Amino acid sequence: MARYAVNATGTKKLVADLRVADRVHAAFTAEPGEVLAVIGPNGAGKSSLLHALAGLVDVDGSAVLGGIDMLRTPVRERRVGLVFQGQLLFPHLSALDNVAFGRRARGEGRQAAEAVARDWLERFGIAELAGRKPRELSGGQAQRVAIARALATDPDVLLLDEPFTGLDVSVQMALRLELGRHLRDFPGIALLVTHDAIDALTLSDRVLVLDDGRVAQVGPPAEVAAEPRTRHVARLVGLNLVPDGDDLIAFTPDAVTVSLHEPEGSSRLRWQGPIATVAPHGDAVRLMVHASPDLLADLTPAAAAELGLVPGKEVWLSAKATAVSRYGAREGAAPTGR
Template identity: 80%
Template sequence: MRVEVDLPGRVRADLTAEAGEVVVVIGPNGAGKSTLLQAIAGLAPGRVSVEGEEWTDLDVPQRRVGYVFQDQSLFPHLTALDNVTFGPRARGRSRAAAEAVARDWLERFGIADLADRRPRELSGGQAQRVAIARALATDPAVLLLDEPFSGLDVSVQMALRLELGRHLRDFPGIALLVTHDAIDALTLADRVLVLDAGQVAQVGPPAEVAAEPRTPHVARLVGLNLVEDGRDLMAFTPDAVVVSLAEPVGSSRLRWHGPIGTVAPHGDAVRLLVHAGPDLLADVTPAAATELGLVPGLEVWLSAKATAVSRYGARDRPGQGGR
């Protein structure tokens, strides 16, 4: 299935995905992730084409789309059952048939006993399960999930992520999931789409995107440094960086210089953010941090062996589109 979205000056994306694929959409704030979903759903103006069919002039109910919002957006005056029933009813199914579908989805998510509760009587995780069930009950061709785990406790996020993953494996359409969490991309995605400044910067399998990130945002999500070097990109881990107060010597080393921005614990290490143009991360031992007197504002040198750096071509940059 091919999905094309063109919102002049805001978002331009062209994505091809197979039926049953989960596409996780990532990118910095303001990249256009939520706007992309809104356009596909008909909630934002712009040209939308799905599998060659123009959706631009279709009303929201005419689009085979299920939408899960960040804040659930459940109807506060309706019970959980009636919230899930709403979609099938709006698409012309009888009350009895719609209720049967709704009860089945509530059962699948383990919340059938909450059918008569209203949203204010549900926990965040329960409400999000109802919201996802409501979206799936419409038998959508495209399922849109806008940060479905945000605002939930970590334990609830993990449980819901596992549940959603099971249901997405059986979902016959295409699912687009917007997230800020690398865990979602690595555990749920068949393909990752990276948006940057409203355009597709990279598309590929999660492992490929994680190994060869093409934007600073993605590199930071997966814990890598990213440096542009002409037409190439260089990626390397923070623990491959050596920190010194004097300029390092040796032709085999890459080097940068700048002030420390932040110093913070990171597992067994101390992580530095250094404004070296670009910003770079470096991990040092607590003993080294103390010995060198590493504090915010201190000018330091960073270096890395060329053999510790992954170098690859800067293809699929913003503005070039992608598939």
Template identity: 50%
Template structure:
């Protein structure tokens, strides 16, 4: 896919350095994920021209935008808090961009009305932001961003302010609009579900740098940092591979069906961890004594944290928890079958 957006974003300030390269193709949605403070919003603001670059470049449609002011970039932005103009009604909020581009009032209102209809808000043209629900305000903000016919659409945590039910409905609507958008879209989010549902490709940044990128299936199967492993819900360890065995720091080893040599990761799901009141007999290749340190509700099951030669999360049913008499400090045996682990090169 030919890149519509190509950028290297270098921002240095207050002891923090962002240095990431991003490409997004026409019609593609890329999700930028990372923990708080990783630099996600800084990257978005740099692309919008709201934060100056210390180095690097931004090109869109082959045009160098590095020194172009925000109002002259064909960029639409939906901020986390939407930032609708409180004194303007929905129509005038959406018409603001076209008016700034030189469209007369009547023409801008016509554009706004079309976009409000597309996002399902026909009849809401005269409502002020204070009279809109969270989901309606998000759709007005999206219509305002799209009304300028952007080649690049930037979304900063667009669903974060919504309650769970509204978020579910709005996510589906947003997916439909992004699928129809012919330009490039960059979605900043900390929510893996938003990224999985809305994006074609994921880019993960930590401490201002890209640590992993690719399609969701690849990242979910082979996380490369603790943050990514937690994001996709896996236990992750790094060690030295020697055939089917990965030797971890401290002398513990995990066996996998994969063959890997040298610096390696080994990962397995919490659901793959079986707990026993005493050392199990039979086939599990990976067995170790553990102490339960925490237990929490996790969907319909319970997620427990285990200390021992390795620290792991395990998912069990409430019935199993009752049988095992689980409580902090409980001594148990943990086991993971070799076939439930994935080992892969770390380099």
């Protein structure tokens, strides 16, 4: 059996310009075989974007795939696979019937649909669970069934809405590896909504950043991680981000020096504010300081104890100009040096 059926539209680019009420207005493209991670803070419109493509919410605009506007196509005729967070399997159906459901709904015969479903359960290593109902499955097993159900329909577009949410860390790691393997072979387009930097960095070909319902940044994962243009993304990848006119300044918490008095030297950037939190971070102590904007600083436990750092204490933060990355605040703006 072929690993995937290549559909007429599955080898074409997706060109979308979507408007969901007053919550989302996002224009983007995605290439065949590409995994596009969609990240952003809560309320940015990530799930609304996926639900618009799936036909689950009212939407204006267009989403053209292979010369056909998906938004003008009846929902049941769209070749879209959707994986929700929390599995959402049909509780009265077995794992096998859940995976076969999409093909059966398209009119395919039971025997053929079940053959494809068994193949997908085998690929995810859960063939022996074919007869179990969702209530008899663990969270990881149920999510494997949910992903298999979406892929079994040979979709042109695979929509993954935080597929690892609610799973144990070890289960997340195993499922991430499995999903990554299948996505590498998938000839269609995959959109992955995630809150996890690991997902965006390891599973995607490009990252689309939503902020307040608008596209704030699009690019390869390494590029977005190195030069984030929103504070949410900077936090995801562990960077401080400070606006400076038309530029942004990014730097790591361990590049920050903490002191009780204003530092000397014109080569240093400096900020002042009260400590919000003090917490262990690996071998270091991490401070969150309300310094307009909030900044992170890492220092050794010995240094933290010597300075008597506790929440509420006023401190100065500084960083050498040579330790920060400076680049344009807008997409496509040229960097202005290091």
